[in-house]
Amino acid sequence: MASMAVVNLHVSTTTKTHCTLSSPSSSTRKLTILPSHSLLFHLPAIRPLHLHHRSLKPLKATLSAVDTPAVTDGHDEGSKPLLEIRGLTAVIAESKQQILKGVNLVINQGEVHAVMGKNGSGKSTLSKVITGHPDYEVTGGSIVFKGENLLHMEPEERSLAGIFMSFQSPIEIPGVNIVDFLLMGYNERRKKLNEPEVGPLEFLQILSSKLDLVNMKSEFLGRNVNEGFSGGERKRNEILQLAVLGADLAILDEIDSGLDVDALRDVGKAVNGLLTPNKSILMITHYQQIFKIIEPTFIHIMDDGRIVKTGDIGLAKVLDKEGYKSFSVP
Numbered sequence: 415m416a417s418m419a420v421v422n423l424h425v426s427t428t429t430k431t432h433c434t435l436s437s438p439s440s441s442t443r444k445l446t447i448l449p450s451h452s453l454l455f456h457l458p459a460i461r462p463l464h465l466h467h468r469s470l471k472p473l474k475a476t477l478s479a480v481d482t483p484a485v486t487d488g489h490d491e492g493s494k495p496l497l498e499i500r501g502l503t504a505v506i507a508e509s510k511q512q513i514l515k516g517v518n519l520v521i522n523q524g525e526v527h528a529v530m531g532k533n534g535s536g537k538s539t540l541s542k543v544i545t546g547h548p549d550y551e552v553t554g555g556s557i558v559f560k561g562e563n564l565l566h567m568e569p570e571e572r573s574l575a576g577i578f579m580s581f582q583s584p585i586e587i588p589g590v591n592i593v594d595f596l597l598m599g600y601n602e603r604r605k606k607l608n609e610p611e612v613g614p615l616e617f618l619q620i621l622s623s624k625l626d627l628v629n630m631k632s633e634f635l636g637r638n639v640n641e642g643f644s645g646g647e648r649k650r651n652e653i654l655q656l657a658v659l660g661a662d663l664a665i666l667d668e669i670d671s672g673l674d675v676d677a678l679r680d681v682g683k684a685v686n687g688l689l690t691p692n693k694s695i696l697m698i699t700h701y702q703q704i705f706k707i708i709e710p711t712f713i714h715i716m717d718d719g720r721i722v723k724t725g726d727i728g729l730a731k732v733l734d735k736e737g738y739k740s741f742s743v744p
């Protein structure tokens with residue numbers, strides 16, 4: 415059973431989010447959560463999720479790999495752009511080292527985009543820049559999300575607008591119970607929507623219904639966020655967060671790494687179960703197995719801070735045979 419923690423959350427518009435947790439059994443604690451985690455606090459509230467949602471028609475023709483695409487052709491007719499990235503360049507804020515060197519990517523509603531690429535090619539940086547991570551500075555180009563300039567938004571506003579990111583290495587938050595943590599995010603969102611907050615007991619019911627989706631045992635709810643979790647449990651917990659908090663664009667950074675076959679299937683099925691015709695996924699992966707479960711609409715290959723090839727599932731097969739050498743920027 416969750417502790418009856420009282421949560422006060424203070425979201426700053428600078429780089430940190432503070433919250434205090436107090437419960438009858440513990441003294442008041444103050445936590446500082448970096449924006450990457452504060453993103454969780456402002457996600458869209460749960461909406462009805464449909465299991466068999468994907469009205470996406472199969473690609474009409476196999477999209478051949480194209481060189482340095484300006485935008486992605488071959489989207490389903492009638493689907494609306496959700497995220498439009500054009501000519502995006504970004505540097506590491508501290509060192510000014512350039513990592514993104516002109517990324518072009520258009521994700522329409524209902525599409526699943528997979529980004530692959532050599533280690534260090536800039537995949538995680540791209541996803542963190544989309545979420546507004548303070549480690550990076552955008553030096554050029556644009557990111558438009560649902561028609562709005564994302565670059566003008568604080569990280570919290572981006573998540574409120576409907577962007578969720580699951581992390582490659584989700585961090586532990588010692589002393590913060592999973593239920594309290596999710597309840598905080600859930601209620602924060604409800605407040606923004608002028609909806610009444612839910613209490614811990616009501617929330618536990620909501621949460622329990624999501625546990626099955628990721629095949630997580632209810633015992634997990636008594637634990638602290640990621641504390642002592644195995645790699646696979648952390649990944650399941652990330653998807654649980656996505657299921658509870660919801661998102662229009664879920665960015666999944668190596669959600670498949672370190673998962674055994676059963677966990678991979680569970681996580682993949684859970685992600686599929688969250689897709690609706692107007693929700694989209696941007697997933698970063700090194701492995702093709704996940705494509706058997708989460709079918710990508712497009713696969714992009716990133717090299718040296720750019721998307722250098724775009725194609726359909728056939729591209730992953732070419733990659734499997736030939737490796738990245740034929741896709742590298744000279």
Ligand SMILES: Nc1ncnc2c1ncn2[C@@H]1O[C@H](COP(=O)(O)OP(=O)(O)OP(=O)(O)O)[C@@H](O)[C@H]1O
Nearest residue numbers: 506513531532533534535536537538539540549582
């Ligand atoms: N905050 C940072 N400080 C220093 N270097 C960074 C930082 N963020 C990214 N980099 C560097 O930028 C490059 C791209 O990193 P990134 O994590 O985006 O690559 P990736 O394609 O996701 O790699 P992998 O497949 O290994 O996860 C790497 O050389 C990395 O060391």
